[in-house]
Amino acid sequence: MLVAEKLLLQVLIVLTPGFLMSLFYNGKRMSNSSTWFLAILHSTVALICMSVSYFEFQVPWDFRYIPLILSFLYGGARVGWVVTAVLVGFNFFYAFDLATILTSIVIAVVSHIMSMKYQFSRSRITKIAILLALAFFSLFLKFLSIADELFISLESTAMILLMNHMVFYFIAFILTTLFSMLLYELINEKNRILGEIIQKERQNTVAELAASIAHEVRNPLTVVKGFLQLMREDSKRENEVEYYNLALSELERAEYIVTDYLDFAKPKLNKIEVVSVTKCIQEVVSLLTPLALKENVELLAIYTENIDIKTDRYQFKQVLINFIKNSIEAINGEGKINIKVHQSKGLAYIKISDNGKGMSQEQLKQVGTVYYTTKKEGTGLGTMVSFQLIKQMGGKVTFYSREGVGTDVQISLPLYMNGRTVGAWRVTP
Numbered sequence: 410m411l412v413a414e415k416l417l418l419q420v421l422i423v424l425t426p427g428f429l430m431s432l433f434y435n436g437k438r439m440s441n442s443s444t445w446f447l448a449i450l451h452s453t454v455a456l457i458c459m460s461v462s463y464f465e466f467q468v469p470w471d472f473r474y475i476p477l478i479l480s481f482l483y484g485g486a487r488v489g490w491v492v493t494a495v496l497v498g499f500n501f502f503y504a505f506d507l508a509t510i511l512t513s514i515v516i517a518v519v520s521h522i523m524s525m526k527y528q529f530s531r532s533r534i535t536k537i538a539i540l541l542a543l544a545f546f547s548l549f550l551k552f553l554s555i556a557d558e559l560f561i562s563l564e565s566t567a568m569i570l571l572m573n574h575m576v577f578y579f580i581a582f583i584l585t586t587l588f589s590m591l592l593y594e595l596i597n598e599k600n601r602i603l604g605e606i607i608q609k610e611r612q613n614t615v616a617e618l619a620a621s622i623a624h625e626v627r628n629p630l631t632v633v634k635g636f637l638q639l640m641r642e643d644s645k646r647e648n649e650v651e652y653y654n655l656a657l658s659e660l661e662r663a664e665y666i667v668t669d670y671l672d673f674a675k676p677k678l679n680k681i682e683v684v685s686v687t688k689c690i691q692e693v694v695s696l697l698t699p700l701a702l703k704e705n706v707e708l709l710a711i712y713t714e715n716i717d718i719k720t721d722r723y724q725f726k727q728v729l730i731n732f733i734k735n736s737i738e739a740i741n742g743e744g745k746i747n748i749k750v751h752q753s754k755g756l757a758y759i760k761i762s763d764n765g766k767g768m769s770q771e772q773l774k775q776v777g778t779v780y781y782t783t784k785k786e787g788t789g790l791g792t793m794v795s796f797q798l799i800k801q802m803g804g805k806v807t808f809y810s811r812e813g814v815g816t817d818v819q820i821s822l823p824l825y826m827n828g829r830t831v832g833a834w835r836v837t838p
């Protein structure tokens with residue numbers, strides 16, 4: 410076989426997982442089983458790469474490190490380390506290749522560190538830069554590991570051939586890495602769009618359900634309420650009046666829940682006015698302090714200046730309540746919630762940080778989707794509605810979270826006016 414053919418074989422082997430994933434993972438979220446699938450796929454590919462590596466200039470050439478890097482970047486730390494373990498294990502027990510063992514571990518450690526930045530990065534350029542950096546780094550390590558064997562026995566004519574080969578190998582390596590990335594990015598993009606469609610579909614169902622509940626249940630409720638009121642007026646006996654009152658108050662509660670649910674399902678901004686962010690936060694903090702006290706949570710709001718935005722005051726407060734309540738609920742035992750407000754470059758930033766139980770990467774991806782809840786009595790509507798409202802207000806919500814450490818929710822909204830410095834307030838249990 411020609412060298413070009415052997416290289417092409419490597420290219421095809423390395424690209425296989427990307428193609429397979431695009432076949433099997435249509436619109437599905439990465440679950441536990443798909444993580445394993447990815448781990449097995451990449452380990453197999455790395456092993457196949459090694460087994461069909463070809464000898465030129467007395468050293469083996471192949472792409473074994475590409476699946477390793479990709480497994481970290483697209484599968485996360487767990488998948489990455491499984492693939493590393495397979496590579497190391499194979500080379501330890503079977504191939505006795507110390508250079509590969511060391512190189513794999515070094516690449517794994519660097520990829521692990523880079524993968525955190527990679528997975529959170531939204532910019533394509535950053536991603537490509539990280540990927541290229543890792544690819545070049547692994548190429549560098551590879552050459553380092555074979556350099557002495559390569560150059561000892563070479564004459565000058567062979568040197569030119571070697572250089573030629575290296576250039577080809579180099580280009581093929583980089584292009585294959587980039588093409589694999591493209592495949593994975595396309596899969597992610599497709600899944601994201603499909604997920605959004607499903608999400609929209611569900612939201613519509615919720616909205617329709619709520620609307621029909623409002624019509625079908627609210628009207629009879631009103632009729633029943635009316636008659637009960639009439640009957641109460643006609644009633645002569647003392648304890649009968651009491652029963653009517655009880656029935657009426659329960660009816661009111663039912664009405665309230667129905668209305669509330671309608672509000673939830675169809676979030677929209679009604680009265681737009683200039684709203685002081687800091688004042689709203691103060692009011693919400695006062696409102697939630699009893700709840701926080703009960704849960705042994707310290708609520709602390711910090712700001713240095715008054716910040717105004719233009720929006721629906723009621724809905725803005727509702728968003729704050731939703732997020733702060735989630736924070737309170739995330740704290741088990743004693744805890745602390747900081748609400749920081751500041752402005753920068755025409756945006757008002759509100760950051761709600763808690764030291765609660767936090768979320769895993771998997772959870773973080775799902776937060777804000779309809780009905781997603783991990784609570785026994787949760788509805789999974791709060792964050793979804795808040796996301797939608799903030800979007801309508803022209804703002805953005807970003808979640809930062811680490812399991813066991815806590816969660817930061819950052820809301821950014823367009824500023825309305827520059828305010829004055831007002832101070833800080835503190836509410837503690």
Ligand code: ADP
Nearest residue numbers: 735736739782783784787788789790791792816
């Ligand atoms: P609910 O509160 O009814 O469960 P939400 O939409 O408000 O619904 O929240 C969805 C899920 O997101 C919660 O069940 C929880 O698992 C997670 N979550 C939201 N905020 C936080 C937070 N601050 N800390 C930890 N988990 C959170």
Ligand code: MG
Nearest residue numbers: 731735791792
């Ligand atoms: Mg909630």
